[in-house]
Structure formats: structure tokens, C-alpha cells
Amino acid sequence: MSELAGEVPDDVEAVRDALIEWYEDDHREFPWRVTEDPYEILVSEVMSQQTQLGRVVEAWNDFLERWPTAADLAEADRADVVGFWTSHSLGYNNRAKYLHEAARQVTEEYDGEFPDTPDELQELMGVGPYTANAVASFAFNNGDAVVDTNVKRVLYRAFDVPDDDAAFEQVAQALMPAGESRVWNNAVMELGGVACEKTPACDGAQCPWREWCHAYETGDFTAPDVPTQPSFEGSRRQMRGKVVSVLKEYDKQALDDLGPRIRVDYAPDGEYGREWLRGLLSDLSDDGLVDVEERDSEGDGEGEVVARLRR
Structure with missing residues (x-):
């Protein structure tokens, strides 16, 4: 598509179909991928910020066993929620505080019903554009294209998209099929997490975009600059x-x-x-x-x- 940044193939339908077929044929199983409950998805998104997904699974299950609904969390003692966060090494404690407050907002200000658009979801405490879009996508199939570090790396390598946020947003949105944010965003993030990691596994993971991929053709697997996360130990x-x-x-x-x-x-x-x-x-x-x-x-x-x- 010549009007887009980089070298996106003209046959966008083929690109879309290949990725979705690859994802639906085989992908990693995470419990939040089999629910459409916005509360459960919000918890997973907040926990997943700078935390390995394998570690999040246990914490997510434990959290929902203790506070299974937004109403349950809203009634909880905030100190207990923060204590849970700390004991599971889930990162910044203010995320626990914000999640607790968001649950209170949903219960008291939205009559227990989650808002279902990215803009409305950002009204919840601690919910920024990325998290709001993820919840809208995965709970309501009503989001925009997700653009995280993995997605940027995929687009940069596959279609030679320049390292520019506006360019990544433009291409990601153009590639996503209308009304299919749930499956598409899961699929493209899976591609970045399984096939197109920092060290790529193009053939081993049977990357569905190899026939179009600029990096696969040239052997240049550099990636956009990503800020280094400081060490947690002693921090x-x-x-x-x-x-x-x-x-x-x-x-x-x-x-x-x-x-x-x-x-x-x-x-x-x-x-x-x-x-x-x-x-x-x-x-x-x-x-x-x-x-x-x-x-x-x-x-x-x-x-x-x-x-x-x-x-």
C-alpha cells in the first residue's frame, strides 16, 4: 500500500488472512484469552505491565479467586490489595491502588457496568490509552489496533516501517480488519511474542509473514530502540x-x-x-x-x- 509508511504489501487481505489463520491454528494459552469479562481482562492488563506473562498467570488466578468481581475488589481494604501486589512481585504498588480505585468507579459511578470504548475506559483511574484500548479490544471487540513494543518490532522488521510512533500507528490501524480488534490484536502480539522476538524464530515458529518480510529477505533483524528496564533487585x-x-x-x-x-x-x-x-x-x-x-x-x-x- 503505497500511501502507508514503509513497504506494506498491496495484497493486505492476504497478509491479514495469513496472520489470523496462523494464530487460530496454534497459539499460547493464557486464561485471559478465553474470557470476555472486562474486569478480568483489566486485571490481566495491569498485571502484565513489565511483568513476564508466565508469572502473571498464577497471580491473576489468585487475585480473581480472592476478588472475583469489580464489586468485590471495590469493597476490599486497599492495604490488602497492595499487600497482594507486593507479595506477588507485580511491580509498582500504585498500580494496585489505581486498580482498586477503578473497581470502585465501575461499581459506584457506572452501576457495575464497564464502559466499552477506549475513550470512556480512560476515565477509570490509572487506565491509560494502551490499557483502555486493550480492554475495549479483548472484552468488547471495540478497539483500535494495539501498538506495543512487540508490534512495533514486527512492523519495523516485516514492512520496513520507520521507527516513528505516528508511522507505527498508521500502519497498524490500516492492517487491522474492521471490527476484528479482538482476534487481530491477539494475533499480532502473539507474532511479536513467539516468532519475532528480540532473537527471531521465523522458521521455527512458522511465521506467516515470511513471504513479505523485509528482515527475512535481507537478514537484517535490527529492531526499534527500546528503553532498557532498570534492574528490579535493589531498586x-x-x-x-x-x-x-x-x-x-x-x-x-x-x-x-x-x-x-x-x-x-x-x-x-x-x-x-x-x-x-x-x-x-x-x-x-x-x-x-x-x-x-x-x-x-x-x-x-x-x-x-x-x-x-x-x-
Whole structure:
């Protein structure tokens, strides 16, 4: 299609049919792919952000066993939801807070019925354009073409689409069959996750686009630049999670009691000391997860700082 960026084949129907047939013939089984419940799909999308899908399956099943509906989640204690998130190593705790708030919105503001368009879904707390479109696609078959890192890599390699967000959006939308966002978005993301990974498996995965693929023809399998995800181990994100876990167990903690439970090398006046811990607590307070109380000292020393999970 000459009007599109890159080298998209003129026979778009053949490209579409090949991908959908490949996907429907054999694909990875994930439980959220066999449901059209928007709540269950929203939970999977939030959990899947920067978390390996294999690890998400167990967490998703456990989460839905504990809070099977949006109404159940809305009634839950937020500290319990955050504690679950932390115990399953699902990343930033504010995602748990936002998911809890979104469930409350659906229950109280939408009479328990999820909105069904990408624009309306973005009215829910913490639901950005990508997640809103994914839920609209997979729950309601009412979305636009999904454009994530995997999809960009596929389009860049297969059809020589330039590394430009507008170009990726244009080509992805043109390729998607009208009214088939559910199967199409699942299929193109599966292609990126199975056949066109960082190290491609074109023949091994029987990639359906090999006959048109620019990278397969030229042997050039470079991919768009992707920001490197910082290591979780020892990160500020990990430490925030530990704070939440400790406060869930001990209810409230003075600064110098909390510190050693977060880092074994905690020293009040050291690099990882009171100032560092105050910063973590300030971030968690801004996210609505922790309350920090400053207590006046009776002497001339520094007043005591006590932290607890916000209820």
C-alpha cells in the first residue's frame, strides 16, 4: 500500500488472512484469552505491565479467586490489595491502588457496568490509552489496533516501517480488519511474542509473514530502540514494596525500627538512612499508600517519625 509508511504489501487481505489463520491454528494459552469479562481482562492488563506473562498467570488466578468481581475488589481494604501486589512481585504498588480505585468507579459511578470504548475506559483511574484500548479490544471487540513494543518490532522488521510512533500507528490501524480488534490484536502480539522476538524464530515458529518480510529477505533483524528496564533487585521500586510489606505486617513503625527491616545495611545517618527512608515514605504518601506522622520530641533531639499503611 503505497500511501502507508514503509513497504506494506498491496495484497493486505492476504497478509491479514495469513496472520489470523496462523494464530487460530496454534497459539499460547493464557486464561485471559478465553474470557470476555472486562474486569478480568483489566486485571490481566495491569498485571502484565513489565511483568513476564508466565508469572502473571498464577497471580491473576489468585487475585480473581480472592476478588472475583469489580464489586468485590471495590469493597476490599486497599492495604490488602497492595499487600497482594507486593507479595506477588507485580511491580509498582500504585498500580494496585489505581486498580482498586477503578473497581470502585465501575461499581459506584457506572452501576457495575464497564464502559466499552477506549475513550470512556480512560476515565477509570490509572487506565491509560494502551490499557483502555486493550480492554475495549479483548472484552468488547471495540478497539483500535494495539501498538506495543512487540508490534512495533514486527512492523519495523516485516514492512520496513520507520521507527516513528505516528508511522507505527498508521500502519497498524490500516492492517487491522474492521471490527476484528479482538482476534487481530491477539494475533499480532502473539507474532511479536513467539516468532519475532528480540532473537527471531521465523522458521521455527512458522511465521506467516515470511513471504513479505523485509528482515527475512535481507537478514537484517535490527529492531526499534527500546528503553532498557532498570534492574528490579535493589531498586527504589523494590524498596517501596518492602516498606509496604513491613507496614502490612507490623501496622505502624518508627523510622529507625522500619529501616533495618527494609535494608540490612540501614544506618540512621548513612547513605541508606533516615533521609533515604523519608524519601521512600514521601513517595508512598504521595501515592496515597502510606501515612507519615511526625511526633514532637520531648528533648532537644529530632522528633520521631512513624509510618503506617493508609486504610
